[in-house]
Amino acid sequence: MKKASAKPPRPANKPTPAIPDRINCTPENVEQxxxxxxxxxxxxxxxxxxxxxxxxMEGGSLPEEQVEQMGEALMKLEAKIHELAAHFGLSPxxxxxxxxxxxxxxxxxx
Amino acid sequence: METGVYGAKVHTTEVxxxxxxxxxxxxxxxxxxxxxxxxxxxVQAVFRAADMIPFRFPxxxxxxxxxxxxxxxxxxxxxRWLARVRGCVQMEVRIHGREEPELRLGVASGAEYLxxxxxxxxxxxxTADGLRARVGVRVHGWRQRDTSDSLxxxxxxxxxxxxxxQQQLRNGGVPADxxxxxxxxxxxxxxxxxxxxxxxxx
Numbered sequence: 001m002k003k004a005s006a007k008p009p010r011p012a013n014k015p016t017p018a019i020p021d022r023i024n025c026t027p028e029n030v031e032q033x034x035x036x037x038x039x040x041x042x043x044x045x046x047x048x049x050x051x052x053x054x055x056x057m058e059g060g061s062l063p064e065e066q067v068e069q070m071g072e073a074l075m076k077l078e079a080k081i082h083e084l085a086a087h088f089g090l091s092p093x094x095x096x097x098x099x100x101x102x103x104x105x106x107x108x109x110x
Numbered sequence: 111m112e113t114g115v116y117g118a119k120v121h122t123t124e125v126x127x128x129x130x131x132x133x134x135x136x137x138x139x140x141x142x143x144x145x146x147x148x149x150x151x152x153v154q155a156v157f158r159a160a161d162m163i164p165f166r167f168p169x170x171x172x173x174x175x176x177x178x179x180x181x182x183x184x185x186x187x188x189x190r191w192l193a194r195v196r197g198c199v200q201m202e203v204r205i206h207g208r209e210e211p212e213l214r215l216g217v218a219s220g221a222e223y224l225x226x227x228x229x230x231x232x233x234x235x236x237t238a239d240g241l242r243a244r245v246g247v248r249v250h251g252w253r254q255r256d257t258s259d260s261l262x263x264x265x266x267x268x269x270x271x272x273x274x275x276q277q278q279l280r281n282g283g284v285p286a287d288x289x290x291x292x293x294x295x296x297x298x299x300x301x302x303x304x305x306x307x308x309x310x311x312x
Contacts, residue, residue: 043258047258050224050227053224054224054227054228054231057224057225057228058228064221067220067221067224068219068220068221069220070220070224071219071220071221071222071223071224071225072219072220072223073220074220074223074224075217075220075223096258104257106257106258
């Protein structure tokens with residue numbers, strides 16, 4: 001025990017303790033660190049949009065033309081995210097940031 | 111279990127009828143892989159002997175007074191959680207597709223792309239439903255959580271039915287293009303907070 005935690009103890013939400021996966025922004029890799037952060041957020045938004053699109057598709061509220069347009073946009077966005085990630089030496093798994101007590105960024109879409 | 115993280119002695123104290131395990135790490139506040147594994151070893155040792163609530167590693171306190179105050183403040187909640195999962199453990203079933211998700215990028219149209227995702231998700235959910243039905247009455251609680259490329263299912267089961275649970279899941283019935291990984295027993299952390307949602311999935 002060394003310093004006070006800001007919050008009261010809460011249980012871990014995983015069986016194994018998570019090690020904070022920090023974005024390591026040194027002068028040498030600041031671009032990669034920033035790219036990882038930005039691409040992670042874009043990927044999160046893309047996945048949320050995709051789920052919403054599928055829900056609307058299942059609910060029958062999307063005409064076929066819109067299904068095609070939304071699907072194409074999401075597909076191109078996913079391809080572009082992969083392309084940019086690769087450009088910065090990142091894999092898709094690198095975009096799933098560890099958020100400490102909140103778990104991983106892309107693992108909590110209930 | 112004499113020592114914990116960084117070889118520090120594991121102490122125990124009792125607060126509000128709760129036994130708390132902790133150790134002093136005055137000069138170390140980093141969370142290395144090695145330290146996390148040591149922490150996990152201590153958690154598993156306690157968990158083998160009793161129902162417990164593992165705190166996230168590292169949870170740092172200034173001293174025993176702050177520790178006792180924090181435990182006292184939440185004692186009623188902790189007792190409620192422990193009562194809810196008494197005698198039970200958590201098993202995790204992770205379900206994902208055998209193919210790489212990127213392969214869906216190779217489809218011809220936007221509509222196909224969305225339907226491929228929809229089909230993939232439905233396949234995982236149907237597999238989860240099938241597994242859930244197979245373990246049936248052995249499960250006291252069940253929760254599911256979507257991740258970007260998989261479905262994580264958490265089952266709350268009695269400590270003495272772990273072997274039976276694993277055996278039931280080994281008995282086939284999973285589509286060839288779906289992978290199921292079972293792990294546990296773990297402390298039932300998914301079932302501490304909120305109301306039990308045995309029947310509700312997400």
